[in-house]
Amino acid sequence: MSPRSCFLGVLAVLCVLTCLYSHGHPVAPGDTHLMLCQPHTRCGDKFYDPLQYCCYDDAVVPLGRSRRCGNCTFRVCFEQCCPWSFLVKLRSQKCSSAQTSDDRVCD
Template identity: 70%
Template structure:
């Protein structure tokens, strides 16, 4: 190559480098989640982000979703509504999902009347 070609190549590299750097650091769009390396969780035939949703009765629901359990409400992603008989009266218990409905009454259980 002639010295003139080296100058043109250096000038072209400098222009391309300046053009690429003038846009700043790449930024992801607002609200976008990088899910390439995260595990995907399925609920039926749908995928969902377990940091924002859970699967309840084969439906994807928000973590803040609540439902009625007798005269109480329970958070469907974290709790469950269990039928419970107490002194021949049909009532309900709200229990943490990790507990079995047939297990005894725990201090963090909530008793809900019909």
């Protein structure tokens, strides 16, 4: 190995180390960026964290968002309003399925 190539190798290592350590500690990205280690799901063309949001009518909404259904309020991320019967059911149930003890009638 020639002295010149050894010198260039040391300079390359120093350059890389200087770049790595010149910016201080790594900074976590803001709310507009996704972190790869967090769970994420798509809603239309947007990604969201399912631990904080859900997809409702192709929009990302907070888990606590609610809407009216007759004289009741339902949580859009967990329940659905069956408008022709003013019945609130879990999102996993079909509006056409038989009424269960978990359903709420909202005249």
